[in-house]
Amino acid sequence: MVTRLCLDRRPSKRSPPPYWKKGQRHFFLPKPMPQAIPDLVSDMWELHRSNYVRLSAFVGLVRNHLITLSDEIEYVWKSPKGPITYLFFLLHPKDPLFYPLELHRLVDISLPIGQTHEVDSLQFNFFCITQRRCRRFIRYEVSTTGIVIQAAKIMMLIRIRAIYVGNKPITALLVGLLLLETGVHIWLIIHGEPVLHNPATTTRHTVYRDY
Template sequence: MERPTLQGLFQLRQEEYLRVSPLALFVYDYLVTFGDEVTFVWTKPKSLGTVLYFLARYPAFVDLMLSLVTPRLPVDQCIALDHAMGWMFLIGIAVAEIIMIMRVWSLWGGTRFMTIFLSMLTIATLIAGVTVLGLSRMSLTFVSMRGIAPNMSGCYPLGSNGAMSVDYAILMGFEAITLTLTLVRCIRHSRLRSSHLINPSSLIDLFIRDGVIYFVGLFAISFINVIMLMGNSQLDAIAIQRCLHSVLASRIFIHLRRSTYTTFMPSSMTLSHEMHSDQVELRTLSFAHTACSGTVDTSQYTRCEGGG
């Protein structure tokens, strides 16, 4: 057996690991957070945030399952499903990024400048990502696995996947900007807090903690993908990236929901009182109809006063 054949089989095994491990992580995280999902998502009033949560959460399971099936299909079906999965992954990651970018927008107080800036950044990133993905999908070719091992079915990609590294570089740049915005807010918040100019706020602390940790993780996986693909490897960590975007975006939503309801809603509050807090919902990004008579203005780092 020639060296290219051995290399192909070795990469195929590595690819299986890169596809199975994120699915296992996704299922584990789902089981761990299912109780909170029932408590803070399923049983609460539905809103735009709930829709985004479900779009970020559940399609990821389908995407990750399909990623296991694709390499075992005949070549023609493999090509069609691989192209479809590329767009499915892009949409799923985009939805997760929207949740995260709205968290940044809320952290900056939802100012007009930040609204315009983040909207333009998101649109530009999506346009660039769609363009590069379309070009990279057109350049990919697949061969039957029987050309490597006669007793194996499925397909295997040929040619460089380096064009995809541009997509990951674009995503990495987007995440670097949002991470920087979060860090700037974190520094300002820490200074004001140390100077006793503001009161401690668990909600703001949650915004900052989740933002920094999660964006660092997503930036790191994008960087790994760029390095792998620039090395002319057929391997990538796209399934891991898809999984992490779903898991982290879902956790951001659940954490904010938990913080909002446990901090701002006494058990005696009624559902009718919850329905009058749309502005709080917008500012906190928890998209929960919280029971606050005031509003949360994150630009000034104030908290609503629970009231009846």
């Protein structure tokens, strides 16, 4: 079993990975919390189950775009253009375009079985680089999802403001809650880390909400 990974120990001065600075952690790559390596059977089951959930979500997403396309053409494409309309055009096709990339979990960051057992300078640095790419992809996925969710909440906030015209306390309360939630999401993205998998799966992360 692999008990020592580059995430669990600081490299020597002889071969520091690129994201280490003198005695400090990189702002976007904080030192992760220790994780136990799961057994192979349960890890593979979780990976397959998460893939089925993602595939089902993607099918539902495409179906939603298709059944609302006629209304979208009638009420959005042919309507007078404004900031909300352009925001819709920017965010609405985002999920069908980016979701297939998020479904591809490996993203060329897996390592053959056996290479992680040796911790010499070459393999050690190579593994750290792949983990660095993995963490960046985690932030990419969560950020793209969060942008769409927060944009939808802003639209709902505008709608609620129109319903409760003149009721500033309700609007102020909702704006405060939205800012607080956005701040928590940003903190989670910055301090998120990949989930450690069994080395036999050659998978170094899962894609959705790994923090």
